[in-house]
Amino acid sequence: MGQYAPAFKGTPRMAYMKKVVEEVQVIDATHVFIKTKTPDPTFLPAIGGANYHLVWYGPSAYLKQVGHDGYVKQPLGGGPYKIKEFKAGDRIVWERWEDFWGQAPYWKKPQHRLMEWIQVPDDAARFAMLKGKQVDMVVNIPYAIAKDLPRSESGQRSVNPQKGVLWTQTMKASGKMQITFDAEFVIKEKLAGWEALQNDPTLNPKVREALELAIDKRAIVDYFHYGFTALNQSLYSLGSFGWRREQGEKSSPYDPKRAKELLREAGYPEGFSTTIHFGVFTGRPGQPEALEAIASYWKDIGVNLTIVQHDPTEFYTRLNRPDRAYRPMTLVTWGRQENGEYLAEQAASEVGTRAVYNDRTNALDKELSSTLDEAQRLRFMAEIEDEVLRHHWIIPLYDASTVFGYTDRVAAHPMPEFGAHFLDLQRIILKK
Amino acid sequence: MKLYIAKRLCEGGATIWIVTLVVFALLRITGNPIDFLAPPDMPWTDRAYLREAYGLDKPLWQQYVLFNKSIITGDFGKSLRGTQGAALDVLLERVPATLQLTVAALLFSIVAGIGAGVVSAARPDSIYDRIGKVIAIAGQSMPVFWVGLLLILVFTVHLGWLPSAGGVDRLGLQGLIMPSISLGWLLVASHMRMVRSSVLDVLDSDYIKMARVKGLPWHLVLWKHALKNAAIPVLTLFAVNFAHLVSGAVITETIFAWPGIGRLLVESILARDYAVVQTVVFFAAMVIVVVNILVDLMYAWLDPRIRVAG
Numbered sequence: 001m002g003q004y005a006p007a008f009k010g011t012p013r014m015a016y017m018k019k020v021v022e023e024v025q026v027i028d029a030t031h032v033f034i035k036t037k038t039p040d041p042t043f044l045p046a047i048g049g050a051n052y053h054l055v056w057y058g059p060s061a062y063l064k065q066v067g068h069d070g071y072v073k074q075p076l077g078g079g080p081y082k083i084k085e086f087k088a089g090d091r092i093v094w095e096r097w098e099d100f101w102g103q104a105p106y107w108k109k110p111q112h113r114l115m116e117w118i119q120v121p122d123d124a125a126r127f128a129m130l131k132g133k134q135v136d137m138v139v140n141i142p143y144a145i146a147k148d149l150p151r152s153e154s155g156q157r158s159v160n161p162q163k164g165v166l167w168t169q170t171m172k173a174s175g176k177m178q179i180t181f182d183a184e185f186v187i188k189e190k191l192a193g194w195e196a197l198q199n200d201p202t203l204n205p206k207v208r209e210a211l212e213l214a215i216d217k218r219a220i221v222d223y224f225h226y227g228f229t230a231l232n233q234s235l236y237s238l239g240s241f242g243w244r245r246e247q248g249e250k251s252s253p254y255d256p257k258r259a260k261e262l263l264r265e266a267g268y269p270e271g272f273s274t275t276i277h278f279g280v281f282t283g284r285p286g287q288p289e290a291l292e293a294i295a296s297y298w299k300d301i302g303v304n305l306t307i308v309q310h311d312p313t314e315f316y317t318r319l320n321r322p323d324r325a326y327r328p329m330t331l332v333t334w335g336r337q338e339n340g341e342y343l344a345e346q347a348a349s350e351v352g353t354r355a356v357y358n359d360r361t362n363a364l365d366k367e368l369s370s371t372l373d374e375a376q377r378l379r380f381m382a383e384i385e386d387e388v389l390r391h392h393w394i395i396p397l398y399d400a401s402t403v404f405g406y407t408d409r410v411a412a413h414p415m416p417e418f419g420a421h422f423l424d425l426q427r428i429i430l431k432k
Numbered sequence: 433m434k435l436y437i438a439k440r441l442c443e444g445g446a447t448i449w450i451v452t453l454v455v456f457a458l459l460r461i462t463g464n465p466i467d468f469l470a471p472p473d474m475p476w477t478d479r480a481y482l483r484e485a486y487g488l489d490k491p492l493w494q495q496y497v498l499f500n501k502s503i504i505t506g507d508f509g510k511s512l513r514g515t516q517g518a519a520l521d522v523l524l525e526r527v528p529a530t531l532q533l534t535v536a537a538l539l540f541s542i543v544a545g546i547g548a549g550v551v552s553a554a555r556p557d558s559i560y561d562r563i564g565k566v567i568a569i570a571g572q573s574m575p576v577f578w579v580g581l582l583l584i585l586v587f588t589v590h591l592g593w594l595p596s597a598g599g600v601d602r603l604g605l606q607g608l609i610m611p612s613i614s615l616g617w618l619l620v621a622s623h624m625r626m627v628r629s630s631v632l633d634v635l636d637s638d639y640i641k642m643a644r645v646k647g648l649p650w651h652l653v654l655w656k657h658a659l660k661n662a663a664i665p666v667l668t669l670f671a672v673n674f675a676h677l678v679s680g681a682v683i684t685e686t687i688f689a690w691p692g693i694g695r696l697l698v699e700s701i702l703a704r705d706y707a708v709v710q711t712v713v714f715f716a717a718m719v720i721v722v723v724n725i726l727v728d729l730m731y732a733w734l735d736p737r738i739r740v741a742g
Binding site for chain 2: 091126134311
């Protein structure tokens with residue numbers, strides 16, 4: 001017990017921890033006290049949200065015994081399960097830990113003694129395993145396949161609707177989808193190649209507004225995504241801290257006539273050609289379909305869109321500062337954040353990565369990051385959102401969902417309605 | 433013969449060196465893996481530390497010299513992903529699964545290819561010949577991923593006879609059936625054509641005619657005498673195809689979630705895991721070069737004319 005200065009090894013995501021954490025005090029066997037260098041209202045959301053893979057909780061004696069490298073090879077901290085077998089890139093077999101301490105309402109011993117996770121990269125092969133009952137559950141079924149399966153949401157969510165041998169459950173808002181305009185940022189920051197963007201049409205706010213009006217977002221959600229995704233006019237994840245119902249559920253006008261007028265006013269009566277970049281993010285199906293739909297809508301107002309797909313690893317790395325390689329537009333996804341403050345910072349501050357900033361958003365972001373009062377924080381987040389959307393720097397499209405498939409052997413899988421990843425596998429209830 | 437062996441070994445060594453040089457260069461053109469691993473707000477001091485830890489701060493020529501040194505000592509560096517173990521260990525973990533799949537696929541293609549080829553040669557232009565050709569050409573025409581998915585649809589989804597994903601460790605030998613057919617069918621055509629052509633040539637020989645005249649049963653003439661002598665060029669084709677299969681049945685491994693080196697290579701490329709990519713490519717190049725050298729040596733041993741010409 002006692003306190004120690006954190007000795008973070010130079011692994012990639014430790015930069016944040018080193019920046020904000022001064023020390024960690026161990027209070028007792030189940031409590032730690034983390035002292036930050038300055039008041040930081042984003043600390044808990046950050047380690048529980050965007051950076052939640054950062055922190056491993058486990059016995060220090062074991063860590064000291066095996067060292068960092070040894071801990072990576074044989075980690076602890078699987079909750080009610082321990083690792084029985086691990087083959088990197090292939091599968092993990094978990095075995096129920098009979099001495100698990102948790103008798104809290106949420107954490108209790110799982111029903112199943114063994115749980116196996118298998119990595120199956122191909123969508124069709126994964127679904128075939130489910131249909132062939134080789135597995136009880138599959139994560140991420142493409143919408144086009146899932147649409148024909150009974151949904152638990154038709155009855156009691158998370159419970160087998162008993163309408164066939166397979167059923168699904170949708171975890172909503174696993175990630176945000178939005179179009180970001182980067183030309184203004186690139187010019188502001190004088191990034192390499194900024195001169196070529198000086199006459200870009202997307203610099204004009206009327207053009208950006210026109211592009212948004214020309215998209216029928218409801219149709220994308222209902223027809224291209226078969227109702228699995230959710231319209232969300234907010235910068236923040238559906239139902240998260242900072243999300244306002246009056247903004248998120250605002251009706252999204254689809255007005256191609258007004259869009260054409262705006263283009264005329266902006267000096268583009270015949271339209272123009274432009275490019276959008278994206279990289280398919282695992283667990284967020286429907287991106288190519290959405291972009292094809294958008295290309296079609298924009299064509300109706302004279303805007304010819306070239307869609308460029310990138311390797312996802314490369315895309316999400318080069319998307320961010322200082323490179324900003326993809327211009328003038330990107331279709332960006334951001335994993336669900338239970339606290340939208342992180343997204344507010346990304347959208348509209350000089351340290352952000354998703355949109356443009358101005359003096360007002362910078363000032364708001366600075367206030368936000370040093371305010372612990374919840375009501376104040378909500379107010380700042382709302383003002384940042386209003387400012388970003390007023391300038392049309394971002395077009396919020398929809399919140400993606402992840403569809404989970406089950407065989408009829410699974411009676412229920414209680415899981416929160418919103419989430420970034422699969423959750424609570426230990427709570428799966430199998431039929432006896 | 434010794435001179436021939438020495439010459440082939442030198443050529444093989446040069447080939448492997450060129451392959452490693454090309455892969456080394458191509459990987460570094462795609463970007464620094466630290467930039468992919470690091471979050472956007474990572475201080476440059478930390479990036480510099482990571483670059484140094486993985487030897488990426490050195491000039492390219494120096495990185496290449498170190499890479500060549502490491503090959504000689506057997507230390508191929510550490511994987512950047514997962515348990516961050518030695519790249520060679522990561523590869524060796526996957527090799528058995530690939531060998532299982534490759535051997536099974538090759539066996540299937542040999543049995544099917546030889547069977548169809550011999551029958552076709554014995555009855556040229558007959559209905560058997562035509563059926564054999566259709567089956568073989570179908571294997572060459574249908575993409576591997578489509579064959580795989582079709583097999584899964586029929587035998588896993590509809591009939592429920594066979595499992596579709598995972599390796600032998602998990603599924604047992606039945607897990608090998610569909611992936612090996614999916615992968616091996618592509619080779620059935622080339623094996624069948626080679627066997628057919630070889631056997632037809634041999635069947636025209638005087639000693640075969642003598643055997644027939646002497647009254648030997650047709651099946652003995654065909655399977656014992658003709659096939660044996662037709663086997664030399666066919667064996668070399670089998671060996672070469674084996675080497676190509678080992679180097680990466682990527683699509684088959686992806687469809688069937690087979691934990692082999694093909695899938696490992698793709699995942700490592702996407703993650704810019706330099707050490708593992710270089711190790712896998714080096715290993716694949718080695719297998720292909722060594723097998724080709726062995727095939728050439730075998731050929732030279734069987735046929736002295738090649739030794740003299742070489």
